[in-house]
Amino acid sequence: MSDRTIPPEQVMASLFRGLGRREQMALMSKLEIAGGAVYRALAAGESNALAREKLLKAAEDEERNGGLLKLMTTPKDKCERCDAALADSAAGHACSFQCTFCEPCAASMNHVCPNCSGTLSPRAAA
Numbered sequence: 001m002s003d004r005t006i007p008p009e010q011v012m013a014s015l016f017r018g019l020g021r022r023e024q025m026a027l028m029s030k031l032e033i034a035g036g037a038v039y040r041a042l043a044a045g046e047s048n049a050l051a052r053e054k055l056l057k058a059a060e061d062e063e064r065n066g067g068l069l070k071l072m073t074t075p076k077d078k079c080e081r082c083d084a085a086l087a088d089s090a091a092g093h094a095c096s097f098q099c100t101f102c103e104p105c106a107a108s109m110n111h112v113c114p115n116c117s118g119t120l121s122p123r124a125a126a
């Protein structure tokens, strides 16, 4: 494979090119979680205790970042307030963290998320 001649940062940029914001977040989530596994493998091969500790901390950071993006890109299928089913991913309103509410609940809260104070916007079809 001649891919080896392409700088890794260019390969990474090419992965994101042309993707929508949601798709970029979902991809970054996977890369960060994979990055966490790389840090863990590096930590396992590190003999310096402090360096090993730092590498494990870096793994946790990657996993946390990946988890945040996963949360922000995983649609919910019911209203958080009244449990109404929202099987259609375009139904209801959600904030940036995917706190999700049915239309009547969102309207009754003036479209402000009770968890994060963010705006509850109509969900777009995935």
Ligand SMILES: [Zn+2]
Residues within 6 Å of the ligand: 079, 080, 081, 082, 083, 084, 101, 102, 103, 104, 105, 106
């Ligand atoms: Zn509701």
Ligand SMILES: [Zn+2]
Residues within 6 Å of the ligand: 095, 096, 097, 098, 099, 113, 114, 115, 116, 117, 118
């Ligand atoms: Zn929220």
